Amino acid sequence: MYFQHLLLQIFHKFGGERSVSAGFHLLKGKRSGQTIQDVGNFNLHAFFGLTPKLSKEKYLDQAEQLVGKGYATYKDEQFFILTNAGREKANGSKMMQFNGWYYRGNEHIFFKRLSLVIQSLSYSVQEVKSFAPIQKNEDIQLWVKHYLVKNNYKSNAFIQTIRDEISDSLKGLPVEESSLNLLLYRLTGFNTPGWTWEQLAREQESTLLDVQLAFLEVLHAWLDALYKGPKYYLSQLAEGIRIEQLLTESAQKTANLFHQGYTLEQISAIRRLKGSTIEDHLVEMAMSLQEFPLEQFVAQQDVEAIVYAVQQMNSKKLKVLRDSMPELSYFQIRLILAAKGVM
Amino acid sequence: MANLEQLLEQHFGYSTFRPGQKEVIEAIIEKRDVVALLPTGMGKSLCYQLPGYVFNRPVLIISPLLSLMQDQVEQLKRFGEKRVIALNSFLQMSEKRNVLQHLGQYRFIFTSPEMLKNSQVQAAFRQAQFALVVVDEAHCISQWGFDFRPDYLKITDWMDAVNRPPILALSATATEAVVKDIKAYLHMSQPFEYIHSVDRVNLHYDVVQLEKPIEKAPWILAHVLKTHGPGIVYTQSRKKTAIYTERLLSNGIRAAAYHAGMEAEDRQFIQQQFLAGQLEWICATNAFGMGVHKDNVRQIIHDHIPSTVANYMQEVGRAGRDGQDALSILLYVQKDEDMTKFIITEDIPQERHVEQYLEYTGREENPAVMLDMHQISETGFRVLSYWMQRLAPQEVQQKLVDIRLSKVSQVDEMKTMVTAQKCIREQLLHYFGQSLNEKPNQCCHYCGIEYGVILKEREHLETLGYMPSWGERLSVLLPNI
Ligand SMILES: Nc1ncnc2c1ncn2[C@@H]1O[C@H](COP(=O)(O)OP(=O)(O)OP(=O)(O)O)[C@@H](O)[C@H]1O
Ligand SMILES: [Mg+2]
Ligand SMILES: [Zn+2]
Numbered sequence: 001m002y003f004q005h006l007l008l009q010i011f012h013k014f015g016g017e018r019s020v021s022a023g024f025h026l027l028k029g030k031r032s033g034q035t036i037q038d039v040g041n042f043n044l045h046a047f048f049g050l051t052p053k054l055s056k057e058k059y060l061d062q063a064e065q066l067v068g069k070g071y072a073t074y075k076d077e078q079f080f081i082l083t084n085a086g087r088e089k090a091n092g093s094k095m096m097q098f099n100g101w102y103y104r105g106n107e108h109i110f111f112k113r114l115s116l117v118i119q120s121l122s123y124s125v126q127e128v129k130s131f132a133p134i135q136k137n138e139d140i141q142l143w144v145k146h147y148l149v150k151n152n153y154k155s156n157a158f159i160q161t162i163r164d165e166i167s168d169s170l171k172g173l174p175v176e177e178s179s180l181n182l183l184l185y186r187l188t189g190f191n192t193p194g195w196t197w198e199q200l201a202r203e204q205e206s207t208l209l210d211v212q213l214a215f216l217e218v219l220h221a222w223l224d225a226l227y228k229g230p231k232y233y234l235s236q237l238a239e240g241i242r243i244e245q246l247l248t249e250s251a252q253k254t255a256n257l258f259h260q261g262y263t264l265e266q267i268s269a270i271r272r273l274k275g276s277t278i279e280d281h282l283v284e285m286a287m288s289l290q291e292f293p294l295e296q297f298v299a300q301q302d303v304e305a306i307v308y309a310v311q312q313m314n315s316k317k318l319k320v321l322r323d324s325m326p327e328l329s330y331f332q333i334r335l336i337l338a339a340k341g342v343m
Numbered sequence: 344m345a346n347l348e349q350l351l352e353q354h355f356g357y358s359t360f361r362p363g364q365k366e367v368i369e370a371i372i373e374k375r376d377v378v379a380l381l382p383t384g385m386g387k388s389l390c391y392q393l394p395g396y397v398f399n400r401p402v403l404i405i406s407p408l409l410s411l412m413q414d415q416v417e418q419l420k421r422f423g424e425k426r427v428i429a430l431n432s433f434l435q436m437s438e439k440r441n442v443l444q445h446l447g448q449y450r451f452i453f454t455s456p457e458m459l460k461n462s463q464v465q466a467a468f469r470q471a472q473f474a475l476v477v478v479d480e481a482h483c484i485s486q487w488g489f490d491f492r493p494d495y496l497k498i499t500d501w502m503d504a505v506n507r508p509p510i511l512a513l514s515a516t517a518t519e520a521v522v523k524d525i526k527a528y529l530h531m532s533q534p535f536e537y538i539h540s541v542d543r544v545n546l547h548y549d550v551v552q553l554e555k556p557i558e559k560a561p562w563i564l565a566h567v568l569k570t571h572g573p574g575i576v577y578t579q580s581r582k583k584t585a586i587y588t589e590r591l592l593s594n595g596i597r598a599a600a601y602h603a604g605m606e607a608e609d610r611q612f613i614q615q616q617f618l619a620g621q622l623e624w625i626c627a628t629n630a631f632g633m634g635v636h637k638d639n640v641r642q643i644i645h646d647h648i649p650s651t652v653a654n655y656m657q658e659v660g661r662a663g664r665d666g667q668d669a670l671s672i673l674l675y676v677q678k679d680e681d682m683t684k685f686i687i688t689e690d691i692p693q694e695r696h697v698e699q700y701l702e703y704t705g706r707e708e709n710p711a712v713m714l715d716m717h718q719i720s721e722t723g724f725r726v727l728s729y730w731m732q733r734l735a736p737q738e739v740q741q742k743l744v745d746i747r748l749s750k751v752s753q754v755d756e757m758k759t760m761v762t763a764q765k766c767i768r769e770q771l772l773h774y775f776g777q778s779l780n781e782k783p784n785q786c787c788h789y790c791g792i793e794y795g796v797i798l799k800e801r802e803h804l805e806t807l808g809y810m811p812s813w814g815e816r817l818s819v820l821l822p823n824i
Contacts, residue, residue: 121821133417
């Protein structure tokens with residue numbers, strides 16, 4: 001059910017202009033020009049790369065179920081669109097708190113640190129010196145060791161403060177209580193073993209996929225909250241988790257040259273890449289970088305005109321927009337859509 | 344030299360040696376090669392752990408499984424040992440180099456047969472002047488062992504033939520043929536042998552014959568509802584672990600599945616829950632067992648014929664480590680052995696694989712392409728390429744036939760033990776070339792067995808369902824002090 005809600009929200013945003021596969025690529029976090037552009041055009045940052053291991057079969061099966069329930073339908077084989085019932089359902093449900101674009105799997109590193117910290121504290125409180133660490137990765141182990149020593153982990157103040165920080169910050173999150181339970185039951189400690197996904201799914205009468213997604217949602221919401229309103233000990237665990245480097249590697253190289261003042265033609269020559277590739281990079285930059293100088297490429301009134309056209313025609317199809325503003329190039333329209341993704 | 348009992352007390356907190364430990368340790372101190380066969384859970388590790396505190400050179404331990412290695416490192420750390428390291432493929436290059444340059448600073452160094460192929464590792468090891476080289480689970484060496492590991496045959500290649508440290512080979516389950524292989528492959532010279540009786544007097548063996556496979560699950564359920572755990576149901580497929588678990592859970596029994604396909608964290612949670620007494624039953628593939636130290640397991644149920652008698656011994660050996668009575672039940676339906684045979688021979692290369700291999704090498708292509716083309720399994724390729732590099736193709740064909748026959752006949756031995764109208768205990772001992780002195784009461788299904796005498800009735804436990812809220816759980820994990 002949870003996953004189907006997720007699909008409804010995604011395809012609501014796609015507005016009937018993408019195929020069923022576009023949602024799959026988005027959830028897998030495919031790093032192709034098309035998917036990255038979709039993220040910007042349809043403002044789908046939240047959902048990028050949420051389920052990197054999802055199989056296509058499973059995905060299609062869920063999409064099929066939406067069709068079966070009358071929430072969605074295929075149009076001309078190419079498009080997957082929500083029905084009225086589907087749109088109502090999507091509008092009626094609570095906005096999910098994902099933020100895939102900025103975490104990209106790093107949220108699990110945050111959780112691994114947390115789980116080893118909690119386990120260590122839980123044993124240390126009971127004065128049990130040694131235990132089998134739940135996280136086997138040596139990088140995580142080293143990181144946590146430093147963290148604990150640095151923060152004087154044996155002091156009562158530390159344990160009490162971190163517990164209060166956890167409790168306070170979780171209380172404020174806009175997620176279900178049952179999802180917070182998932183988070184705490186994936187932690188383990190002295191005489192308090194964690195629960196497996198199977199056990200949690202069974203307990204909550206849910207599926208593996210759904211409990212794992214609900215867990216992910218908590219992590220994203222929590223990390224967002226910790227970045228907005230830092231907590232002394234918890235925020236340290238979130239260090240380096242949010243991705244600051246938002247561009248693909250190649251786009252970053254183009255960006256560097258662009259910032260040094262080279263023109264698109266020069267960059268294309270220097271990098272020995274096709275002009276259209278450099279344009280793709282610019283679109284990616286327009287989408288990801290807040291300070292992208294859109295005005296260098298299009299006049300302000302054209303930007304407004306496109307924004308207006310999108311609203312009027314309720315479409316982001318390039319062809320439709322181009323026909324309405326023939327004096328703009330496809331590249332310019334793409335830049336506008338990317339930069340103004342939030343519409 | 345320090346008194347051994349003192350060292351035992353000082354470093355491990357035990358007051359007495361278990362049978363065999365002292366004899367083995369004394370032989371090691373005299374720099375003799377040693378083969379020690381001690382039943383599962385008897386404390387083989389101590390046989391090299393304690394000498395670590397006698398010598399002032401490091402002890403090298405070669406261990407077949409990463410998880411096992413991890414477990415042993417953690418065990419030593421729990422005893423307060425800091426100078427211990429696992430040298431395996433998980434270590435980063437720079438760390439590896441660093442460790443290799445400072446081998447002397449460690450007391451215990453664990454490594455895998457695969458690592459020993461590396462020439463840098465070999466060179467560093469030759470310099471290291473180990474006090475002792477330990478081969479754990481040494482039955483893996485034998486080509487008749489349960490899992491063919493060619494790398495295991497070469498683990499002593501780096502050693503100087505004359506001027507080398509003594510070798511200690513440890514195993515719980517080695518037949519005479521396997522011991523012979525161990526001694527030969529490790530080039531041991533007149534080793535001291537400590538062979539403990541494989542008999543576990545507190546284990547009682549039952550065989551239950553059923554008519555049809557579908558009767559197994561209901562039988563298990565009915566049995567589990569009546570009798571006291573904790574116990575393990577061993578089955579052959581991941582899917583079956585899920586089916587049994589579901590059945591037990593929906594009848595109010597605290598059960599969980601365990602297999603190698605689960606996430607590492609989930610597997611640990613299951614182990615922790617089992618150790619903490621929160622689970623009554625685990626339905627597992629043979630991935631469950633090694634490194635799980637739970638003393639009070641009361642029952643083992645097999646729903647199939649294990650692939651060898653040695654494997655059967657390993658698995659039932661999980662029960663009754665506390666010395667209290669424990670029951671092992673094997674459910675048998677005619678022709679069950681066929682399934683086992685199918686599973687264990689599936690990976691053995693066939694005639695056509697030898698031909699394909701030759702085609703590739705004939706075209707000067709890397710035969711590993713067979714893997715990419717999914718023409719052969721990984722295990723299969725390992726076996727094939729090992730022998731292709733050593734024998735003529737004709738001989739390889741023969742070798743593969745031999746391996747197949749040997750595996751099949753090991754299954755038949757297991758099956759015979761189950762179906763023969765004979766005492767299981769006697770047969771087990773006979774298999775390991777030993778003989779039985781005294782039969783305990785409730786010996787086996789042939790000698791007569793009554794569950795009521797061995798097992799207590801099941802106590803009703805609350806099902807796992809109740810889930811305190813996240814806030815409560817947080818204060819359990821981090822209580823006020
Ligand atoms: N002398 C002793 N006194 C008390 N406990 C001991 C002694 N020696 C070992 N033990 C304990 O017995 C348990 C089993 O030991 P160990 O893991 O070495 O068994 P093992 O023979 O290697 O078993 P396996 O065949 O499963 O590998 C451990 O918990 C160990 O600490
Ligand atoms: Mg052992
Ligand atoms: Zn008997």
